[in-house]
Amino acid sequence: VSAEPESGESLSVYGRVPLLLKEREYGTLSANGTCFAYAIATWCFLTGGYAAQLVGAVQGFVCLVAGNIIGVFLISFPLSMGCQRYGMEQIDACKPSFGQNGARFVLIFYLLNMLGWSGLILVMFGNGIQNILEAMGYQPGQWIVGAGVALGIWLTYFITTRGIHLLNIFNSIITPALILTVAFMLYMLFSAHGWDAISIAAPLDPYPDPAINYAIAVELGIASGMSWWGGIGFLARNTKTRRNAIYPEVLQLGLASGVACSIALFSGLVVGSEDPTEWMIPLGGIVFGVMALAFVALANITSTVVSVYASGLALRHLPGLRQRAWWQIVSITLLPLGAFVFWPRELYDLGDAFLAYNGTMHAPIGGILLVDYFFIRKQRINLRAIYESAPSGEYYYWKGFNVIALAGIVLGQITYFALYNPFSGATHWMFNVVPASIAAFLVPAILYWLGMRRLQPSPVSKADESARLISPNI
Amino acid sequence: MSTENKDEILVQDLESRIDALENEDEAAFGSFGRTDYIFLVVVGVLLPIIAMVLAA
Numbered sequence: 147v148s149a150e151p152e153s154g155e156s157l158s159v160y161g162r163v164p165l166l167l168k169e170r171e172y173g174t175l176s177a178n179g180t181c182f183a184y185a186i187a188t189w190c191f192l193t194g195g196y197a198a199q200l201v202g203a204v205q206g207f208v209c210l211v212a213g214n215i216i217g218v219f220l221i222s223f224p225l226s227m228g229c230q231r232y233g234m235e236q237i238d239a240c241k242p243s244f245g246q247n248g249a250r251f252v253l254i255f256y257l258l259n260m261l262g263w264s265g266l267i268l269v270m271f272g273n274g275i276q277n278i279l280e281a282m283g284y285q286p287g288q289w290i291v292g293a294g295v296a297l298g299i300w301l302t303y304f305i306t307t308r309g310i311h312l313l314n315i316f317n318s319i320i321t322p323a324l325i326l327t328v329a330f331m332l333y334m335l336f337s338a339h340g341w342d343a344i345s346i347a348a349p350l351d352p353y354p355d356p357a358i359n360y361a362i363a364v365e366l367g368i369a370s371g372m373s374w375w376g377g378i379g380f381l382a383r384n385t386k387t388r389r390n391a392i393y394p395e396v397l398q399l400g401l402a403s404g405v406a407c408s409i410a411l412f413s414g415l416v417v418g419s420e421d422p423t424e425w426m427i428p429l430g431g432i433v434f435g436v437m438a439l440a441f442v443a444l445a446n447i448t449s450t451v452v453s454v455y456a457s458g459l460a461l462r463h464l465p466g467l468r469q470r471a472w473w474q475i476v477s478i479t480l481l482p483l484g485a486f487v488f489w490p491r492e493l494y495d496l497g498d499a500f501l502a503y504n505g506t507m508h509a510p511i512g513g514i515l516l517v518d519y520f521f522i523r524k525q526r527i528n529l530r531a532i533y534e535s536a537p538s539g540e541y542y543y544w545k546g547f548n549v550i551a552l553a554g555i556v557l558g559q560i561t562y563f564a565l566y567n568p569f570s571g572a573t574h575w576m577f578n579v580v581p582a583s584i585a586a587f588l589v590p591a592i593l594y595w596l597g598m599r600r601l602q603p604s605p606v607s608k609a610d611e612s613a614r615l616i617s618p619n620i
Numbered sequence: 621m622s623t624e625n626k627d628e629i630l631v632q633d634l635e636s637r638i639d640a641l642e643n644e645d646e647a648a649f650g651s652f653g654r655t656d657y658i659f660l661v662v663v664g665v666l667l668p669i670i671a672m673v674l675a676a
């Protein structure tokens with residue numbers, strides 16, 4: 147058991163107690179609004195830029211929209227339903243399948259995903275500063291990018307440690323500005339270039355085989371959808387109805403985000419650069435271009451704040467960090483991002499491989515959670531056991547680990563790399579038929595289903611109110 | 621307030637939340653039926669797969 151965080155920090159904001167229905171904020175409109183604001187984020191620009199290297203506008207549009215929808219749906223369906231029904235945070239939602247301690251492995255993937263994206267968009271912030279200065283006639287060296295990342299880390303610390311209120315103020319300004327920027331980009335693309343020019347623009351840096359380019363673009367689309375895994379539980383546990391938990395995620399994080407990625411793809415193809423910070427001035431001219439660039443640069447900070455905020459909350463699962471002050475948690479979270487200050491270009495160039503690797507991280511987890519929640523538990527879980535660390539707890543398994551689920555993750559990773567290695571670019575012939583992240587979703591799901599059928603966990607029918615927590619892990 | 625008292629209050633709050641959520645009427649969480657499942661599988665999986673096959 148841990149005490150409330152220091153400095154009078156509210157557990158409803160910083161903690162992981164299950165939310166009651168009356169405490170939840172999101173109805174239909176607000177759930178869609180929040181998901182939409184979340185979906186139109188700067189990482190869409192990165193994803194679109196990566197796709198522009200491989201495929202043209204039509205194929206890229208299909209890969210990004212359809213891939214995003216599939217990716218979001220597969221990983222969010224069980225999480226949305228579980229987190230909405232029980233009001234729990236998403237690492238907690240992994241405990242029935244992975245075990246009390248096994249869920250911490252999922253936490254590692256979660257943090258890798260959040261911090262990887264944060265580092266990439268902080269470099270984008272640094273690139274944005276460099277391009278603004280160059281547009282104003284200055285010629286700063288490459289060091290300005292690293293300095294920009296350092297400034298971004300400090301701004302992130304400043305906003306995150308001042309709480310969710312300041313973040314909401316920033317978001318209320320930046321999110322509409324970013325939506326306007328995307329709309330402005332779309333308008334300029336079609337008014338200045340037209341669909342004919344966009345649709346015939348050649349990909350920037352494709353492989354010799356068009357089939358491989360298309361297969362990798364499909365993979366990027368699906369992996370991009372699966373990248374939303376980190377935000378699903380936070381959104382769903384705050385919704386009042388089941389439909390509000392899943393439909394806005396598919397519609398906004400899947401469809402709207404895919405469309406935003408596609409606008410970025412079109413921009414990359416027309417301008418001839420994968421770097422989003424190089425699109426704005428050619429598309430909008432010096433005045434509007436610099437303004438748009440400034441909005442995108444600031445939006446990178448708010449996106450990073452959201453990621454660091456979520457990562458900080460997730461770190462509360464670790465016993466040694468439950469009682470730490472919030473500023474200490476934020477500092478620990480930001481520490482690994484220091485690498486992006488010193489090697490911004492080198493790490494930024496690994497971004498497309500990192501995006502594809504998101505599929506490796508989240509696909510096996512998504513497959514296991516889907517089978518567990520819908521087919522093994524029949525949508526009934528033992529909420530008390532989620533918060534029970536005693537070995538007698540239902541989700542304790544073997545020393546706190548469900549070996550079947552963890553083996554599923556390993557098998558999922560092996561399956562993914564057997565089909566496609568995002569770091570070397572090596573592919574298996576089957577990769578042209580089955581996307582690696584779909585295979586890495588299905589294989590662990592089947593293994594888990596077979597394994598858990600032998601264990602035969604009993605479905606929970608009704609809460610036993612006489613039972614009390616022996617060793618609560620809150 | 622001592623740490624022990626805070627912990628006790630926190631656990632009591634958690635227990636009451638667990639009881640409330642586990643015993644909540646399912647209807648309170650909104651309806652979600654067969655049509656929803658079919659619609660989501662069609663829109664979330666089948667149509668995107670068809671689109672990707674056609675664009676290949």
